[in-house]
Amino acid sequence: MKTTLSLISITLFSLCITRCGNNKQEENTTSIEVTDTIHQQKDTVAIEEDDETTYKLPSALQIAYVSKKSGAPFNESILNKTENLSRYNTSNYKRAVNFGVYSSDLANCLFNKKYQESKRYLKALTETGATLGLKQAFESDKLAERFDKNISNEDTLVQIVSNVQLKTDNLFEQNKQKHITVIAFTGAWIESIYIANQAYALQKNKKILSSICEQLTFTKTLIKALEATKLKEPEMPELLNAISEINNAFNNIASVKTATENDRELNFDKMKFTDTDMIPTMELVKTLRTKMIN
Amino acid sequence: MKKYINLTCALIVFISTTSFQNGDILCDSKTLKEKAKSALGPYKYDSSELTRIIYKKTETVKEIEIPLFIGEKYRFIFNLEALPKNIEIQIYNKDKDSKNRKLLFSSKDGGIDRKELQWEVSKVRQVYINYIIPPTADGSYSGCAVFMIGYK
Numbered sequence: 039m040k041t042t043l044s045l046i047s048i049t050l051f052s053l054c055i056t057r058c059g060n061n062k063q064e065e066n067t068t069s070i071e072v073t074d075t076i077h078q079q080k081d082t083v084a085i086e087e088d089d090e091t092t093y094k095l096p097s098a099l100q101i102a103y104v105s106k107k108s109g110a111p112f113n114e115s116i117l118n119k120t121e122n123l124s125r126y127n128t129s130n131y132k133r134a135v136n137f138g139v140y141s142s143d144l145a146n147c148l149f150n151k152k153y154q155e156s157k158r159y160l161k162a163l164t165e166t167g168a169t170l171g172l173k174q175a176f177e178s179d180k181l182a183e184r185f186d187k188n189i190s191n192e193d194t195l196v197q198i199v200s201n202v203q204l205k206t207d208n209l210f211e212q213n214k215q216k217h218i219t220v221i222a223f224t225g226a227w228i229e230s231i232y233i234a235n236q237a238y239a240l241q242k243n244k245k246i247l248s249s250i251c252e253q254l255t256f257t258k259t260l261i262k263a264l265e266a267t268k269l270k271e272p273e274m275p276e277l278l279n280a281i282s283e284i285n286n287a288f289n290n291i292a293s294v295k296t297a298t299e300n301d302r303e304l305n306f307d308k309m310k311f312t313d314t315d316m317i318p319t320m321e322l323v324k325t326l327r328t329k330m331i332n
Numbered sequence: 333m334k335k336y337i338n339l340t341c342a343l344i345v346f347i348s349t350t351s352f353q354n355g356d357i358l359c360d361s362k363t364l365k366e367k368a369k370s371a372l373g374p375y376k377y378d379s380s381e382l383t384r385i386i387y388k389k390t391e392t393v394k395e396i397e398i399p400l401f402i403g404e405k406y407r408f409i410f411n412l413e414a415l416p417k418n419i420e421i422q423i424y425n426k427d428k429d430s431k432n433r434k435l436l437f438s439s440k441d442g443g444i445d446r447k448e449l450q451w452e453v454s455k456v457r458q459v460y461i462n463y464i465i466p467p468t469a470d471g472s473y474s475g476c477a478v479f480m481i482g483y484k
Binding site: 090092094095096103107196201203207208252255258259262 | 361362365369376377378379380381382383394395396397398399400401402403404427428457458481483
């Protein structure tokens, strides 16, 4: 009888444990198994509340695609060197922001048909991704092999990288690392604006300038996304300040200010900018980028 | 002793049956997103989001703010298979606190029962997706909605 009672008690206990496990899995909202070493967050993303707003920022691939369409030429020397990778395994912030920077560099190489360089940046991204718990996204489906096999086919390579993007999105979601996606976006976005501005400085091409301005309009949403997650990593309040300064500098440009004050649509192809208009904004972008990658 | 065993058995049955609340649906993010991706067609995958939908006694609204590049074309895919009860999707040009916002899309237009919806847009710099979650009298239960953005 004692054995029966013990058996029943164990069953009961197991059921309780299983139930708790089920709920947790449900909370995670996905069925993917994570086998990576994840740098656990001290806190997870807050439980969703009623009537809340969330923010969805674009991928590094899309930003690079738009930038390339503006006619910005490729210049490998201005990208963040893959040799710098060893500097970044110091904090979640550093890993995430440079994951974004390397995503942007990879996308830039891809859309400029620089396939050997793409391969190098994919490797850097894989290594940074592993430190963020994304190993599974890069290891599945023989990624490196498929990349090599299609090395000169832009469409297929973009598709391969897009698939990795989807997997990383899933893992970030599953690991409740929404704030990491915001930091990574900030890294990719700053790198993209920095690259485009270097191209603009050389060519003075109005289309490149318009593309930079379009990217700068994202600050409004980015600030809200950073505001919503700013307590997740110690470096985030400072990052939020830096982005707010960029936003202020951009909105203080005479033509932008006038259009905003008069509630007019910002049409950067038609708006007039002097050569010095963008300098304060771009100085802030450059300073932040230097801080991110060092 | 028999009483004790009966009580324990009753407890087991109770815990087993309450493990899954009525109406709750397990969200398989990977599968839902793969389905959404196959509907992107010629559009390149940009991003996606799984939103937990919790039905309560009052109507609730969840808003997603999305900045876009004004010169690009976008396709939005919504997969609502993992919802125990229909919700309405509305897309606006301004956020829910703005007075003069314009409705760009409503899932009501093509029949609210659809489990997969598509919407294409261009020449817009910002959109706001609103999930209008209807009230329920049956207590709190949940499901999830997936949306995906493609660009070209």
